[in-house]
Amino acid sequence: MKIIIEDVVEGEEETIIIRCHELDEALLQTIYGIKMQHQKIVGFDKGIIHMIIPNEIYYFEAVDNKIFIYCKEKVYESKLKLYEIENMYAHTDFFRASKSIILNLTKIKHLSPAFNGRFEALLDNDEKVIISRQFVPELKRKLGL
Template identity: 60%
Template sequence: MKITIEDIPEGSEPEIILRCNEPDDALLRLIYSIKSSSKKLIGLTGMQMHVISPGDVFYFEAVDNKVFIYCREKVYESRLKLYELEADYEQGDFFRASKSTILNIAKIKSVSPILYGKFEALLQNGEKVYISRQYVPVLKKKLGL
């Protein structure tokens, strides 16, 4: 793959032009990654609204009809439903890990198999998240296994 970077006049909007015969999955993931890098999440703590970059999110979890956004040190509440977050971010590094969890694969430190076909993911912040056996094939596909 050839990559060319050109200088543009100051004040001009950056532009990306892709030339290819047919975009493959890797190229489509790259395009989605570029597009979603500017997409921000809104997290709530009490009466405050926080702007969160998707790259800072470790995982989303639904508990008691509420959805929470787990970052390195803080937890925020989201107004979005889990299925909405899944639709918005599944093309990137996020995948459904269980019925109530969407996990950021980029934040996984290690993965180990546990009982009955489930996996346990150790995250970079030390938390452990379980991956249901029905979602293990999705994890393997995301990891390229």
């Protein structure tokens, strides 16, 4: 693979051109990762609107028909539905871990098996999240196991 980086003229839009024989999963993840760096998500906290960078998000959780965005030290509320968030972050490092949680795989410190085929993820902020057994095969696929 060859990578070429060129300077752009002042006022010209930055452009990424990808030429490939086949658009595989790894390339799709790279493309969506680049796009997500510039796409912030809106979170609400005490009536104040916050623009959150996806890399700061540990996980999304649905609780009592509300969606919460968990970051390292703060929790925000989202007006989006969980399935909308799942669609927004398809082909990225976000992964459906259970019916109520979408987890950022880059925030996992380590995984360990739990009861009944489930997994437990310890996150960088020392929170624990359970991954339901029905989502374990997708987790393994995303991790290349």
